[in-house]
Amino acid sequence: MNTAAQSLHSQVEKWLAPGPLGQIRVVRFGHRRRDGTRYAHVEASTTRGARAIFFFRHHDGGWCVFSPQAGGPSMSAHLGVYC
DSSP states (O other): OOTTTTTTHHHHHHHHHOOOOEEEEEEEEEEEEOOOOOOEEEEEEETEEEEEEEEEEEETTTTEEOOOOOOOOOOOOOOOEEE
């Protein structure tokens, strides 16, 4: 993964599109107690109103809008003959 493209700054620009007159504010920055995942709650104020979103830091150093899952639920199929 290209971590430069996944920087917090680039993700804020991509998802919140604040524009030239928009204001960006980090509302909260911390980590989840359950698994230690870092997060940033970012708000963008524009002429159309405010928008906010959570960003999560992944193990490769990139930031995404979805939380990294370590060993979550999964499903698999086994090929073979069952009697």
